[in-house]
Amino acid sequence: MSADPVVPIVAGDAAPVDVPTAATAGVGNTSEVGRLRTVLLHRPGDELRRLTPRNNDQLLFDGLPWVDRAQEEHDEFADVLRSRGVEVLLLGDLLRETIAASGAARIQGIAAAVSARRLGAHLAEELAGHLRDLAPADLAHVLTAGMTFDELPETPAAATSSLVRRMHHGPEFAIDPLPNLLFTRDSSFWIGPRFAITSLALPARARETSLTDLIYAHHPRFAGSRRAYESRVAPVEGGDVLLLAPGVVAVGVGERTTPAGAEALARSLFDDGLAHTVLAVPIEQARAFMHLDTVCTMVDTDAVVMYPNIRDTMSAFTLRVDHGEVSVTGARPFVDAAADAMGIAKLRVIDTGLDPVTAEREQWDDGNNTLAVEPGVVVSYNRNVETNRRLADSGIEVLEIEGRELGSGRGGPRCMSCPVARDAS
Numbered sequence: 001m002s003a004d005p006v007v008p009i010v011a012g013d014a015a016p017v018d019v020p021t022a023a024t025a026g027v028g029n030t031s032e033v034g035r036l037r038t039v040l041l042h043r044p045g046d047e048l049r050r051l052t053p054r055n056n057d058q059l060l061f062d063g064l065p066w067v068d069r070a071q072e073e074h075d076e077f078a079d080v081l082r083s084r085g086v087e088v089l090l091l092g093d094l095l096r097e098t099i100a101a102s103g104a105a106r107i108q109g110i111a112a113a114v115s116a117r118r119l120g121a122h123l124a125e126e127l128a129g130h131l132r133d134l135a136p137a138d139l140a141h142v143l144t145a146g147m148t149f150d151e152l153p154e155t156p157a158a159a160t161s162s163l164v165r166r167m168h169h170g171p172e173f174a175i176d177p178l179p180n181l182l183f184t185r186d187s188s189f190w191i192g193p194r195f196a197i198t199s200l201a202l203p204a205r206a207r208e209t210s211l212t213d214l215i216y217a218h219h220p221r222f223a224g225s226r227r228a229y230e231s232r233v234a235p236v237e238g239g240d241v242l243l244l245a246p247g248v249v250a251v252g253v254g255e256r257t258t259p260a261g262a263e264a265l266a267r268s269l270f271d272d273g274l275a276h277t278v279l280a281v282p283i284e285q286a287r288a289f290m291h292l293d294t295v296c297t298m299v300d301t302d303a304v305v306m307y308p309n310i311r312d313t314m315s316a317f318t319l320r321v322d323h324g325e326v327s328v329t330g331a332r333p334f335v336d337a338a339a340d341a342m343g344i345a346k347l348r349v350i351d352t353g354l355d356p357v358t359a360e361r362e363q364w365d366d367g368n369n370t371l372a373v374e375p376g377v378v379v380s381y382n383r384n385v386e387t388n389r390r391l392a393d394s395g396i397e398v399l400e401i402e403g404r405e406l407g408s409g410r411g412g413p414r415c416m417s418c419p420v421a422r423d424a425s
């Protein structure tokens with residue numbers, strides 16, 4: 001496998017490091033706002049049709065989306081990105097192609113989905129055998145939408161010899177669906193020329209990474225790409241990871257990413273020369289603030305939009321490496337720590353000036369969860385009228401999309417996108 005070519009970077013007051021550039025054409029990402037070239041989305045499918053009033057909380061949705069309408073909204077989102085010259089990769093397509101191209105990927109996906117703990121060894125083996133024979137599109141469907149006991153293949157032996165099958169109710173899941181695949185931001189991210197497979201904190205999402213993992217490992221599109229961050233020990237979710245500038249990474253620590261996860265990620269990025277500074281940003285352990293990108297996203301090379309109600313309290317610990325030793329300093333105000341690490345005089349916080357109640361409502365509806373397609377141009381849900389108006393008043397171009405149904409999963413444009421390639425900003 002080829003080594004990553006390197007370019008020296010110096011940012012802020014940190015020691016210069018060599019940050020690798022892309023070794024594989026069409027991948028690589030060192031910024032939140034550089035012109036977006038390629039992005040990974042997931043068009044929501046039948047996995048959303050699995051949501052019921054009985055399981056939506058556990059599956060991390062706040063309601064039951066109208067699925068056809070959610071798909072239309074998602075198509076509009078993808079079209080807005082395409083209209084800006086962005087190549088849109090769809091996870092469902094990549095999954096199908098990967099399974100078609102690689103027997104190892106097929107086995108890997110099945111192994112992660114079929115649990116002997118739930119099904120018992122006998123039924124698990126039988127189901128795995130059935131899945132191994134499915135056409136790629138059908139297997140991809142099972143891996144994303146899951147399978148109920150009612151949908152298990154009929155075999156004479158299973159009807160008589162599987163207690164598990166006899167005792168489970170038909171609509172229960174033999175394989176859980178993955179409705180949160182929609183939020184491609186969280187299960188992987190690209191940093192420099194490499195992809196990182198994250199480690200998702202909650203059981204409802206844990207299996208998502210088995211799919212991103214097999215796609216990056218086996219899809220021909222990513223041949224030659226190398227992995228960053230191998231640790232599965234502690235949770236790290238992509239929504240908590242912001243690439244503030246080349247070599248400077250902010251990591252939210254709260255409901256999902258833990259201190260151990262942030263530290264493991266930092267050490268791994270330092271070891272691979274992918275970062276010289278990591279800012280660990282404490283965020284409240286609450287559903288409304290589940291990831292750093294629910295309260296703060298970059299809208300320009302030196303500007304963020306931030307939930308006003310935390311603006312004065314957001315802080316950061318600074319992690320750096322010097323001669324092989326990691327040092328942790330702070331905590332100090334996030335904007336100051338970020339500006340120093342980025343080597344800029346000031347990190348601008350767009351002044352949305354909203355009253356606390358409007359701010360709280362629009363934060364809940366992902367008003368601060370913008371996706372930049374180039375510096376100063378972001379995608380946002382249209383329902384966040386006041387936040388979007390303030391962004392526009394500050395010179396940020398806002399490309400509005402409908403999020404009435406998509407928003408029921410509690411994620412906005414940044415959550416629903418995993419940039420694979422951006423220009424340097």
Ligand SMILES: NC(=O)NCCC[C@H](N)C(=O)O
Binds near residue numbers: 059205294411412414
């Ligand atoms: N980066 C993000 O904030 N992603 C949104 C994830 C929403 C999903 N329903 C979850 O609770 O994990």
